[in-house]
Amino acid sequence: MHFLSNVRHPDVEQVRAVWERYVQHQELAPDTLRPYVLRAWNRARASGCNPRLGRADLLGEHDTQQLLAERHELITATAPFLGALSRAAGENRHAAMLADTDGRLLCLAGDAETMADENFPRPGSLLDEAHAGANGIGTAIAENGYVELVGPEHFIEGFHAFTCQGVPITGPQGPMGVLSMSVRTLATADRVRDILFCATEAVECELLAKWLSGISGHEMAHTLERLRQDMLQRLTSARLRMEVAARRIAAGADVTAMVQTSKTMSAQFARQARTWRVLALERTGPAQPEPLALADIVQDLLDLLATEARVVGVQFEWGAADRVRVLDDHQALTRRLLGGFLSALQKAAPGSTLVVDVGAVAGLGRTALKERFIDGRVRPGPVVESLQVT
Template sequence: MSPPELDILEARRVYRSTGAIPAQMLRSTIYRAWERSHLQGANPQALQAEKLSSLATERLIEQKRTLIQIAAPYIRMLSQAAGTDRHAVMLGDSEAIVLDVVGDKQTVQGPEPFPGPGSLLSEAVAGANGIGTPLAEADYIEIISAEHFIDGFHPFTCQGIPLRDDKQNIIGVLSISLRRADARERLKEILLCASHGVEAELLIANLEKDVRRVLESNPNEYQPLEELRQDIVQAHQAARLKLEIVSRMVAVNRLDYAIQLLRQAEQSIQIFRRRAEIWRNLASFEIGTLQPVSLTDNISNLVDLLSTEAVIRQVQVVTDWYEPIIVVADPRSLLRQLLHYFLQALDHAGKGGTVKVLVKEIPNSELAQISFIANSVLNISQSTPTSQVFYLPIKSIKDEQ
């Protein structure tokens, strides 16, 4: 038995005999979890979690059906990655009540009780554990064997991470419990990536609602926004496919290539998040306040968002500026204005054409000039490029005072 394991056992002995929690013998996150568990009255000698009634569980599952359905593929991937190891993957709600469990038959349906749907895993009821503690800490948490507060959870090593919506509110938690502590390392990164995947799926669901809202209130804007939404959603589906492949490889210990794919999947999910945020700003027709905005960053973001559209149209997009430029504008209105000019320039350029976006400061005017210059190779009669120009006030020293 390792020194850390001996410290944990000694900490338990001291706590049970004196009621004191020896901080020096526990990791800081575990000490905080034990302290919260103790203060909230959790019973360290409990052998299993308490549960809601069958009726209350059915009602809760119906209420949380959208989250359960969205998380289901990622729960299955995590279980698949665990392979033949004894394990259980759990989804909990924001109150630490179990919504779904998937794992090997012996763990989930065997003679030893394992928390199923409706189980109460808040620290107040079940002590430090892989569902309640990540929610309490609002962060990824790992709890190894006897670091669990109640006796019934000691056979397991648990990892958990909160799930957040687009406003960063915690709406649930994803967790995996393993019988073999040494199996946790190869599953940690997959768990983190899977949680980000679930959050991305929630974003996709919200984007679909936004599309319907745009169609109802601004039908003229619907088609370009819907096409952009489809582009970013398809890119996320590619990330989900990578994670599926990773889960199969990890299950058979093909770790080197799996790690490369996992990093690609995580990177794709982060790109999706950024693009989804840009899209949602485009789809919002609210009028905001004038404020300093990075014009060049907004143009770069739109170039990225329109990259698939440019490839489909076979149009090359080029940007030209010497340094970042900050202007004073309503951020959302500016984005919509830039998109409007971009789409017009793409139309003018046509297949094989070029769109150049030129940004420069006008000397002695405190204005920035933005030019969208479309060069077409199809329209021979068009001897000069099509150019669209508009101006915005530059953020000045006065604006900073």
């Protein structure tokens, strides 16, 4: 996750005084604000945003309905995780929100009082910085990273009662939107932050799984479909863990271990998502050789193939894992390695172990396999890849 500041919990009264001077176009001391907040204020003022607004502008009814129809896939993928975020906040005033890349609010889940508040943003609200200034959605889009805005760090006055957090959502082919939490207390914000990160990465994997299901004509479609089904099973498990964690967080329980497990699973999903995109995206230009950490690519593929290996009764095990960098096209190398590992799995005896060695031999970065049988015998396997070391 891309963090934009190490400073936590600013002095709200000091920020409020700075905001008053700023909106009156008086001099601003730049070291009194978190840097991304100052950048957001400057962008908002340059765009003509009115800091005295009491609430966000709203699209018309027809345009809102059209927007929701166009973003139906994103809304559907996100809905279960918005619910989990809302449950994590419990009875405290809050809203879990989803917006598109233009900062237009698509849906939200919250407590009854917030959902009934006519001044609170609702589907169709314009939350980009040009309309709503610094906020958890518009600023996360502009900064392309996690943001948190506390009280008067928001640019428009109508948002000063809230603490907002936002995390960009990246789909298989680029940015898709923002997942955000709006709460009334810093304690609630601290409590739900980890769930917000987990939910965002799980949404990205849901979107990737949906995208992979639509590429049946791809040369690796059969392999990718098997891996996609594995991913869906893991997502189901992660969603259940997140739901349990959310309910326990709301009840005030210490769920550090459970949240850490969810974070670990989310991080694994994020790595696997990058590998899936490398495998599945169609090339639009010539190969682009670059320095690559061979062992890291191999590890990502072994994680991806863990279920496939269990199905055929074989396991992977590391032998040597030297830090070798090779020069090759990322997609081409990943696809060749995947093909080599799948071929080895198909030929391996049930119950055996495929030992993976990555190292440098005679100036070449080499990935090789050997098969160890149940009785301890070892059979040398193929050299899956051999490339020039950078």
